[in-house]
Amino acid sequence: MKICFTFAKATSNKRMKNFDVIIIGGSYAGLSAAMALGRSLRNVLIIDGGKPSNRQTPHSHNFITHDGKTPKEISDLAKEQVLKYKTVKFQNGVVVKMHKDVDGFKVITENKDDFHAKKLIIASGIKDIIPDIPGFSECWGISILHCPYCHGYEIRNEVTGILSNGDMAFDFSKLVFNLTKNLVLFTNGRSSLNNDQTEKLQKNRINIIEDEIEEVQQANGKIQKMIFKNGKEVSLKALYAKIPFTQNINSDDLGLELTEQGFIKVDMMHKTNIPGVFACGDNVTMMRSVANAIAQGNFAGAVVNRELAEEDF
Numbered sequence: 001m002k003i004c005f006t007f008a009k010a011t012s013n014k015r016m017k018n019f020d021v022i023i024i025g026g027s028y029a030g031l032s033a034a035m036a037l038g039r040s041l042r043n044v045l046i047i048d049g050g051k052p053s054n055r056q057t058p059h060s061h062n063f064i065t066h067d068g069k070t071p072k073e074i075s076d077l078a079k080e081q082v083l084k085y086k087t088v089k090f091q092n093g094v095v096v097k098m099h100k101d102v103d104g105f106k107v108i109t110e111n112k113d114d115f116h117a118k119k120l121i122i123a124s125g126i127k128d129i130i131p132d133i134p135g136f137s138e139c140w141g142i143s144i145l146h147c148p149y150c151h152g153y154e155i156r157n158e159v160t161g162i163l164s165n166g167d168m169a170f171d172f173s174k175l176v177f178n179l180t181k182n183l184v185l186f187t188n189g190r191s192s193l194n195n196d197q198t199e200k201l202q203k204n205r206i207n208i209i210e211d212e213i214e215e216v217q218q219a220n221g222k223i224q225k226m227i228f229k230n231g232k233e234v235s236l237k238a239l240y241a242k243i244p245f246t247q248n249i250n251s252d253d254l255g256l257e258l259t260e261q262g263f264i265k266v267d268m269m270h271k272t273n274i275p276g277v278f279a280c281g282d283n284v285t286m287m288r289s290v291a292n293a294i295a296q297g298n299f300a301g302a303v304v305n306r307e308l309a310e311e312d313f
């Protein structure tokens, strides 16, 4: 009797750890992929570290049906709906290692739990590298913003800065100029704009400030002033900033190819260069939005389901 019980327990544990698909990252992209797969009766494990990149932003915009809700309201509702599908499981945790083996992939979490699946979907987002400027991190997502589509309308016509340089600064200025004419460009050091670009910015009365930034003066995440190393100060209501990022997973684990900009390289079907491994959401695109992450996850989930169906039939 005892032996039978032990055996049953061992097999059920083993079965519990084996899935059709493991999704790394359970935010907008990951949950959306899980919904497509759960509705297709696939056994899915979502492993999520609980740190979506928009977590500090008070309100999320530009996603119809959820415009103005908090990021958490959107993801909580998504999670509730996805976990109604009984074949979808959710595990809090951070994947620290991914391996390929004969019949799929093994992932290991920081708590040393290991799980196996035939397919992997990496929906792990990206990690913003916050500049080492006092006050910047407090304002990130509140008054220092990554995207005019997500937050530009709310700060239209306000005195707004752009922290960027060169071609990116020029492109960004054109885009934001439609939302406010009260624009100032901070290159935080010598400008790398060419003469034409500088002339055009000046023609549109966009002041270019090359002084090095010392500090962002703020209160509760609301920017008040830029303070420069030479003592100069500029008052502002908001600042757009293009900041660098890294991937949240180690792409070397599986030999995943990255693009020049550092995104996971995928084809139109969200397939990476490693067969059986898919990626979607912020980690593959510079078009960074909740709606886009959800659309990508939905598509990736369907592609993975189709691949499983082809293999099983």
Ligand SMILES: Cc1cc2nc3c(=O)[nH]c(=O)nc-3n(C[C@H](O)[C@H](O)[C@H](O)COP(=O)(O)OP(=O)(O)OC[C@H]3O[C@@H](n4cnc5c(N)ncnc54)[C@H](O)[C@@H]3O)c2cc1C
Pocket: 024, 025, 026, 027, 028, 029, 030, 047, 048, 049, 050, 051, 052, 053, 054, 055, 056, 057, 059, 060, 061, 062, 063, 093, 094, 095, 096, 123, 124, 125, 126, 128, 140, 141, 142, 146, 150, 151, 248, 249, 280, 281, 282, 283, 287, 288, 289, 290, 291, 293
């Ligand atoms: C400050 C800010 C404000 C924004 N505001 C808006 C807005 O108003 N409107 C809008 O449409 N978009 C907005 N965005 C963009 C939007 O947040 C992203 O496009 C969206 O979150 C991408 O979804 P995702 O699922 O790809 O990644 P994320 O939402 O970033 O989620 C990734 C998830 O994967 C988990 N994860 C990462 N690595 C691992 C690992 N190794 N193991 C397990 N889990 C892991 C993370 O913990 C996280 O939960 C904003 C972005 C920022 C940075």
